[in-house]
Amino acid sequence: MSHLTSYPTATHDLVVIGGGSGGLAAAKTAARLGASVVMIERAELGGTCVNRGCTPKKLMWCAAAQQQGLKEMAKVGLTDKPPFDFAALRRRSDAKIDRLNRHFEEDLQQAGVHLLRATAEIDEGGQVHAGGDIFRPGKLLLATGARPRALDIPGGELAATSDDVFRWADLPGRLLIIGGGYIGCEFASIFAALGSEVQLMTDGNRLLEQFHAPAVDCVQAGLEKQGVTIGFGCKPVKIDLNGAMFKVSFDDGSIQYADRVIAAVGRVPNTDNLGPGLQGIAHAKTGALAIDERFQTSIPGIYAIGDVANRLPLTPVATRDGACFAAQHFGAGADQINLDLVPKSAYTIPPVAQIGSLSEGQDDGEVIANLASDVLDDGTAANSFFASTFVDDILTGVALVNHAAPEMIAPFAALLASGATAEALAAVTGIHPSFAEETVGP
Structure with a gap:
């Protein structure tokens, strides 16, 4: 790194490496709290989620779910299934992501964050080298995300x-x-x-x-x-x-x-190729960086959030953790979110969603006919599913399979957080006919 030392060194309260969901939240929140913030990002803003993950996946899923519905309508003679233009979907998805990229850059500008498009490297003294500049951060936040794991086989x-x-x-x-x-x-x-x-x-x-x-x-x-x-x-x-x-x-x-x-x-946290300044840093069993309740790694002054840190590798967690980090270090303080109250979902057709823990054998749940789709059912339509678990009459977990599952799971997370009882859920009457009515009432 000695060939870079002729450049002037700039001091900032916070240097963030990585412009994904967590890094963006941390940088904007810290800047709005009065900190001097530099964000270094070598690729598109938004990270994996926006550019190569949940956003393009959700756009594809929406189109696929519509196409699946048309297939089911065609099977029962209600319509002819039109051809699908995959290239047009790709163009529309790319345009949406491009708009998001520009929006993120405008947000950073408005918050007063200095954005540097470059590859960052950390030297032995904790200084950050990027784009010909050297930064001495008061605090250094790693938000470098993760990448897909390659198949370690011939070919x-x-x-x-x-x-x-x-x-x-x-x-x-x-x-x-x-x-x-x-x-x-x-x-x-x-x-x-x-x-x-x-x-x-x-x-x-x-x-x-x-x-x-x-x-x-x-x-x-x-x-x-x-x-x-x-x-x-x-x-x-x-x-x-x-x-x-x-x-x-x-x-x-x-x-x-x-x-x-x-x-x-699977995916691999991006903890490598960041320079000699991370030599000896502690990793968790997951391969991600070990952190404490204030997001600090084993190296004082270096912090980590998002998929590179040993937390749940989910966009909402990264976003909340980014804001929490900024509040802890530049604001009035905050506690990390409770990961037990973070729901999860997989966008299959229909999707599955879950919150909390479910004890298999106590209440395995039941498969439920989808009333809203019965007119399309030719015997091959996928069914819905609901399960809930209670311990000492208190709700501890819910699992759903239904097109509405990703939308419904957050209110169930709130019920779990509030200590809802079986009696409370039994007292509720749902809308008929709907999947939701199967999840409440006696």
């Missing part, structure tokens, strides 16, 4: 990741997805609805291990009714390009062919 580089998928301009005819978590199941459902022939393979014995197993059974049934073929207990060992097709060999001796392959095998 693994031939598989696309979620980053690649959102750049596709056309729809694959045959798609093979490796991985049964959030990303794998969401892409399987989306691409099946859009018209691809989809196969999903996982080395586990079930899908979506983070969710209530009976709810996942309902999700799996929905995937299978969409035409997704699912294989369990097998690991890929090699990928070859066989002419225009990909040939994927598995450890059980099976071979699958596809036009494209997606590796959906």
